[in-house]
Amino acid sequence: MLRKKPPTSASSRPIFEESPGWSVLQKRASRTIKQNLFWAFFYNIIGVGFAMAGMLQPVLAALAMIASSLLVIWNSLRLRGFQ
Numbered sequence: 001m002l003r004k005k006p007p008t009s010a011s012s013r014p015i016f017e018e019s020p021g022w023s024v025l026q027k028r029a030s031r032t033i034k035q036n037l038f039w040a041f042f043y044n045i046i047g048v049g050f051a052m053a054g055m056l057q058p059v060l061a062a063l064a065m066i067a068s069s070l071l072v073i074w075n076s077l078r079l080r081g082f083q
Contacts, residue, residue: 025079028079029079032075032076032078032079035075036072036075036076039068039071039072039075040068040072043064043065043068047061047064047065047068
């Protein structure tokens with residue numbers, strides 16, 4: 001019969017909890033996710049509204065979509081510089 005071995009490390013806590021910057025990174029990541037969701041919803045509500053009203057040309061809608069995507073990516077990449 002196979003048995004699971006108990007952990008051999010001195011600490012049973014995850015490695016992430018031992019690092020002092022973990023909670024700060026977690027808060028920054030959560031804030032970034034919320035900002036990205038806000039921007040995506042804002043763009044879709046405004047852009048779709050104008051497009052349905054015929055006030056937004058397809059080329060401008062495509063450029064706005066690209067700009068929105070780049071903004072979300074740039075906002076997420078800011079986490080890479082976290083120290």
